[in-house]
Amino acid sequence: MFESLSDRLGGVFDRLTKQGALSEDDVRTAMREVRVALLEADVSLEVARDFVKRVTAKATGAAVTKSITPGQQVIKIVHDELQNVLAGEEGLPPLKIDNPPSPILMVGLQGSGKTTTTGKLAKRLTEKEGKRVLMASLDVNRPAAMEQLAILGTQIGVDTLPIVPGQRPVDIAKRAKTQAALGGYDVYLLDTAGRLQIDQVLMDEVAQVHAAVQPRETLLVVDGLTGQVAVEVAQEFDAKVGVTGVVLTRMDGDGRGGAALSMRAVTGKPIRFVGMGEKMDALETFEPSRIAGRILGMGDIVSLVEKAQEVMEVEAQERMMKRFQKGLFNMNDLKAQLQQMQKMGGMEGMMGMMPGMGKMKKAIDGAGLDDSILKRQIALIDSMTKKERANPALLQASRKKRIAKGAGLEVSELNQLLKMQRQMGDMMKKMGKGGMLKKAMSMMGGKGGLPDPSKMDPAELEAASRQLGSMKGLPGMPGMGGGLPGLGGLGGFGKKK
Structure with a gap:
């Protein structure tokens, strides 16, 4: 996902580290190239501008330009700022699943990978955190959507709410809430319906479900390959229903990665997880320091x-x-x-x-x-x-x-x-x-x-x-x-x- 950005930044920093002593002009020239690289990676203009401004202010200080290894010092500053952009000043809080049965509402547009992500999250909570999970599909519009979640549940060994034909999403959500309480589940995941674009019908439906179950977390699933459109979708959903976190899917693709770098800065919402493949265990916790290291070619030990x-x-x-x-x-x-x-x-x-x-x-x-x-x-x-x-x-x-x-x-x-x-x-x-x-x-x-x-x-x-x-x-x-x-x-x- 970040390959192009990593290559561009790698070229900039290679030149810096080979120069030895750095002048302020050297740093500013390099930062202009960094800004272009960020914009080409589909990072929003405002985020790219603020990022370069902060890095330049720190990198042109006497402690850096007169350092024995000024190039490495600049890379360290860029790494730390990348981490701040991805995580925010307060860092990433854990999922709120401390009051069982905790409802987690999965929302997003159609085609973002919401149902598959629901299954991946259920598998992760079950196997890595030892939680007892119930999944329920509220998608009454898309053909076979409920059957798809039931099949995923069988594959990963997670219970799904039995399908009752003709029920509306709010009624399904209420039934899931009751079943989770009676069945002793720690978490129940509600996979809501999506649309090809945001409309009033979609938002009203999600708002009704939200009011019925009062979710501990409302996770927005967005396609990481859609670039800045993903950021706009996040802003729309947050304004309507109050998003608590974001899951970026298809982060193993060949997109430019700008959505990940812009999401936190623009929306203020943490990126909780990233989907890194089609397999059901291909859901990773979003770790800003590690992503920053990968972008800068430092690896991820x-x-x-x-x-x-x-x-x-x-x-x-x-x-x-x-x-x-x-x-x-x-x-x-x-x-x-x-x-x-x-x-x-x-x-x-x-x-x-x-x-x-x-x-x-x-x-x-x-x-x-x-x-x-x-x-x-x-x-x-x-x-x-x-x-x-x-x-x-x-x-x-x-x-x-x-x-x-x-x-x-x-x-x-x-x-x-x-x-x-x-x-x-x-x-x-x-x-x-x-x-x-x-x-x-x-x-x-x-x-x-x-x-x-x-x-x-x-x-x-x-x-x-x-x-x-x-x-x-x-x-x-x-x-x-x-x-x-x-x-x-x-x-x-x-x-x-």
Whole structure:
């Protein structure tokens, strides 16, 4: 979503950091470019103007222009201001679901992804916060809207209010309120009807439902790809029914991202969540500091750690760490690493969170890499016998031909996979001898698990981000000066087809 803006800002700041000492004219010239970049990203003129004004005032101070690292100081100021724009001065308050059963009203225009978002939020509240949730569809206009929510409820294991033909939205809302109270639910989500555009009928209906249940939260679902139109929709709904938060959908798309940057500043309403895909678990809490880091190419170490926590089993990780300490790394270990990468969003998802990887995008695209590579690598490993996976040294010419044929791939791709396994094995041996793995384990509480991001010191996170951004000597993509463990040799492993 922020790729274009990130590229533009990255170019501006690269020039700043290379200049050494900065004059006020240097800063003002850079800020003019930042303003153009924001406007091109569909940020509102007022927000862009105020943002640049605040940054310029702080960045032209003597403490910055005479600093040893003035370019980095300016980037820090821009990061902090971006965070303020996205979060507001008071920050992001938690959802008000402390008085069960708490009603949450989902509103928005037709086609914004409101019903799917209702299901995603229900799944999140159930699995991550341990809440008992009831969903109810109030959309009596759109064909099969109620059935759609019922199907989603079955898929994610969340109860939905039984459908009673002929009932009006207000009556359905009242029935949901009664059912939630009698059934001991913590939260009930009301998925209201939408329209192609805002009209009086829509607003009257939502206002009646609002008055009937007195929701603790009224979340407006808007399509992030609509740019400044999304901001205008938010203003209209807030004026009519009082919005308490915003959910931006399709934030994984190729829009310009201006809605996210303008929403809080223009409406004063917090962005609660962002939809990052079609899957039912693709709803993320909106974290201003992390979004600001991604925009500026600083990566998102906390999100990467959290994602890893979700997919890694602690016991399996402990066993693997012990093997790594002994310098053991066979095809079974490599397959486990590849599967974890898939669960964490594939190569593109992981790289989006890694510091500095945005600058490598062209090189990555030029190498023809995509997530189908992971599937092909796993297919090759699955074509091996147990003995071959445990001891790749057994793989001579005849065995290689059999394995490649079984996976429907070329021997050359198998050779690339074996090269990657050897590189990673060598790296594990070096890290084990140097005590690096032991140090990593001590940082993680002495176990194979990952640290709790909420308890990590901000300074340590920033240092980790810088260290990851400058990793050298790891097996990586050719011509890219090292890279992520597990990506060695990928540069020759097939091309996008």
